Every structure is written in C-alpha cells, then in structure tokens.
Amino acid sequence: MNLGEATLESMKELEGTVFEVDLPENGGTVKMTLEEVLPFELRSRRRLRGTKTKREPFALYFVAPPEVPVLPQQMYAMRSEKTNFDNIFIVPVGQDETGTEYEAVFA
Secondary structure (H helix, E strand, O other): OOHHHOOHHHHHOOOOOEEEEEOOOOOOEEEEEEEEEEEOOOOHHHOOOOOOOOOOOEEEEEEEOOOOOOOOOEEEEEEOOOOEEEEEEEEEEEEEOOEEEEEEEEO
C-alpha cells in the first residue's frame, strides 16, 4: 500500500488486521494487531498559516502482545494478508499487562 495516499477511511478498513513486523536487527518477526484508526488533531501552533494538508490527519494504533519486547521507534516493514507497509514509522506510546501500544501518525 502506498502510505502517501492512505486516508482515514482507507485505513479504517484494516482495523483488526494482524501484521507481521520485520525486525531488522535480528531478522526475526513479531505480530501486531492494528487495533484502531483515529483522527489526529494537529496542534494549531505547529500548523503553517495558509498551508493545506492533502488529507485529514489520522493515526494508526497497533498493539503487540505483552511477551514481545518493546520495539524502538523507527521504520518497519509490516505484512498481512490484506496489505503490506514497506516503511512505516511507529513509536511506542504505552504499555500495560495486555501489551505494548504503538502509534503511526499521518498528517
């Protein structure tokens, strides 16, 4: 999938999809589920005046099982039966007993 053309609506269809995430440092993989796709509010101080975005900002929220070590923020390749993301930047944003949550923001 071309992430440059992704929209909130097109990504919403992927909620619940399990992805295999390639781990570049050891050649292994881990599984993550795309749990939610939500609108993302850009802070007004960060917007340039008069600048239009090509799409409404949104964020993807993935969850990895608790036994998976927390992955560092960086670009990853993710594969599923529905689609592939060749380079998606994810950031760990939270962890509890159910797993670690990762966020990818598109503005």
